Amino acid sequence: MPFAEPPVGVLRFREPVPKMPWRGTRYTQKFAKSCSQPAFFTSNISAANQGEDCLYLNAWIPQGGCRHKHSMVWIGGGFITGDVVSSDPKVIAAFTNTIVFTISYRIGPLGFLYFDHNDAPGNMGLLDQSLAIKWIYDNVKRFGGSKHKITLFGNSAGGASVNYHMLSEFTRPYFQKAIIQSGAADTKSSFHSPSVALFTANAFATQLGCNKASVEEKIECLRSLPASEVSAIQISPIPTPPLFIRAHLPTIDKIGFISKSPAELMKQPLPKHISVMLGVVKDEVSFFMAFYVNLLKIPIDISDGVITRDEYFRFLPLLFVASNATYANIGGNYLRPFLPDEPQSYLDVTIDIG
Incomplete structure (x- = not known):
């Protein structure tokens, strides 16, 4: 089910735009395309099954009908890679009598390029997630669920994403529980300062031949390139560990989704309506x-x-x-x-x- 307009053309690198309503019945019998990502990670995802038109969500509903059921929203790991196809929550739905949603979000530079500009504000992937969560909140009753019984859960970057939604006024009204597995917003793999994010964006544009005079020209140049080319370039090693890849990560933005560093936001009291469970994923690394x-040819x-x-x-x-x-x-x-x-x-x- 689409929750946003396809982020293509002038919408590439911008905030997600809510999907316009459609007439009639929409038959959803197969997964949508996975969001564009580097080929290194996607041996199980063919190029034909990737693209920018990827902002969809999926629902698994227990048989026998539902009414006021609990709902769980799975956010997969990977700010640079990942897809919902590899996540199969039907067992959770069947054995816990819970509605389970999975959501797609933009990743890599398409999801997190930051130029401190309205056309590339950063955090687009997190904003995709936030819009999907709001869509679920607004529509979960139609699936037999209750908007007052929504739990977010995720691992790795998905766990960090759940953490970000706990910290952001954009999403906090739309869920009540959170499960964070091996992820946190205040780690080096989940956050860049604006200066580092901007440096990364400029280096990225230069590497793609878009080192133009103005930010607007850089963004226009990057929009003219195929999504596969934009995604692939982030897998080039850079010399400063531990940033082995040219990672585009969440950062402080002027939109207000992330208003301060995660460390600062975590000092503030958590809203009383949100409860949290923390855990780890063994051997994830x-x-x-x-x-x-393999990438760095380490002996x-x-x-x-x-x-x-x-x-x-x-x-x-x-x-x-x-x-x-x-x-x-x-x-x-x-x-x-x-x-x-x-x-x-x-x-x-x-x-x-x-």
Whole structure:
């Protein structure tokens, strides 16, 4: 079900526009396209099944009818990659008698390019999510649910997204519970200061041949490029760890969705109507570890599922911007005194640190 107009043409990089109503019955028997993203991550998503016209949501409804049911809204992980097709919540819907929604949102530069300009304000992906959540709030009764029983949940960047919606006045009125799994808004992988976000945007435009005199010209140039080209370029390594990719992340925006840094917003009391559950996803970093090893050609062999002590200390500097002394302190503190000196233990602790 579409919740926003396709963000194409002049709508690329802009806030989402609510979908205009349609006449008659809309038959929704298959998934919409996944949002454009780098090919490195999408071996299970063909190019034909990606595109910018991707702002849709899906609903799984228990058999037997519903009335005033609880609803859960799943936000998938990945500010640079991810799709709803790989998330299949029918088991949750069937066994908990709960309505489950999944939502798509723009990712990478198409979702988070920041030029401090109305045509590229940043946080478009989070605004997509917010609009979808409001759509669910406004329409959940038609699916047998209650707008007073809505829970957001997500992992990794999805967990950070849930955190952002807890902090933003844009979304807080539209849900009552939140489940955050291995994600937080105030981490280096979930937030850029405006200065870093702007630097990233300018470097990105230059790399795509759009180093124009004015911001307006840069945005116009970037809009003229195919979405696949805009998405693909973010997978170029840059020399400053831990930013291995040219990541476009949430930042403070003038729209008001994120009015201050997450650290500052977290100092404010949470509205009393919102309750929160926190958790972690075990071994989540193992996927990204393999990605970094392959992308940066790090001389570490993880094909057998273990790493040595030397490989552990070789990988550690890639996770932190710090001095050699700091690496040694971090590495030593995590290892002693309880960790057995065996390869599987070094892999486990590397994943935990990440």
